[in-house]
Amino acid sequence: MHGLYAITPTFEQCASDRWLMAQTRALLTGGVRYIQLRDKSCDQPRRLKVAKALRALCAEHEAHLLINDDWALAQASGAHGVHLGQGDGSPADARAALGKHALIGRTCHDSEQLAADAVAQGASYLAFGRFYPSRTKPHARPATPALLTRAKARFNPPLVAIGGVNLDNAEPLIRAGADALALCQGLYGSSEPESVARAFTLLFSVTHKQDTP
Numbered sequence: 001m002h003g004l005y006a007i008t009p010t011f012e013q014c015a016s017d018r019w020l021m022a023q024t025r026a027l028l029t030g031g032v033r034y035i036q037l038r039d040k041s042c043d044q045p046r047r048l049k050v051a052k053a054l055r056a057l058c059a060e061h062e063a064h065l066l067i068n069d070d071w072a073l074a075q076a077s078g079a080h081g082v083h084l085g086q087g088d089g090s091p092a093d094a095r096a097a098l099g100k101h102a103l104i105g106r107t108c109h110d111s112e113q114l115a116a117d118a119v120a121q122g123a124s125y126l127a128f129g130r131f132y133p134s135r136t137k138p139h140a141r142p143a144t145p146a147l148l149t150r151a152k153a154r155f156n157p158p159l160v161a162i163g164g165v166n167l168d169n170a171e172p173l174i175r176a177g178a179d180a181l182a183l184c185q186g187l188y189g190s191s192e193p194e195s196v197a198r199a200f201t202l203l204f205s206v207t208h209k210q211d212t213p
């Protein structure tokens with residue numbers, strides 16, 4: 001897993017489902033590799049409908065759909081995986097339900113211990129952050145790029161950095177060891193989503209090239 005990872009705004013923050021699909025299509029065209037449906041509503045029929053539509057859109061772009069919190073919705077919609085916070089059940093249970101190829105992400109906040117637990121439970125990637133103040137999740141625990149560097153040396157699964165990331169502050173996270181960057185506001189909040197996604201793709205490749213001896 002590597003590259004750009006887009007997190008949808010919640011349904012109440014979306015202008016409409018049509019807007020969500022158009023914005024997601026533009027992001028995928030610009031090179032986003034992973035989409036996470038992050039909605040906190042209890043509107044199960046709408047959640048399933050949107051998840052299936054996003055799944056179809058991802059298939060057109062050979063991208064992956066993950067569902068936040070809810071592996072049952074991932075299963076029902078045919079998504080590629082699930083992202084689990086610390087209160088969302090165990091990665092091992094999600095793995096048993098979704099199978100060995102599923103992408104199962106785990107929130108590790110600022111903690112190597114949580115990351116070690118996630119690895120032991122079979123997580124596919126480790127998510128750290130927030131790295132910068134986030135309007136999407138203002139009370140998320142802060143983490144520093146040095147944690148990414150330590151985690152890179154210690155753990156095998158890819159590392160995802162999240163929280164307040166934008167084009168101006170992303171480079172230190174890539175240099176510190178982030179394999180993927182997860183953004184909500186920086187991508188879905190843009191009026192030029194395709195161009196922003198392309199600029200991130202370029203940033204990844206330039207930064208990796210500069211770091212290769």
Ligand SMILES: Cc1ncc(COP(=O)(O)OP(=O)(O)O)c(N)n1
Binds near residue numbers: 069084105107
């Ligand atoms: C890629 C990624 N990393 C972290 C989170 C945060 O997940 P969680 O701790 O479950 O918090 P909520 O997103 O549910 O508010 C994430 N969603 N995605």
Ligand SMILES: Cc1ncsc1CCOP(=O)(O)O
Binds near residue numbers: 164165
């Ligand atoms: C879900 C989540 N978890 C930690 S920060 C965050 C929000 C990410 O959104 P943004 O990129 O808008 O800060």
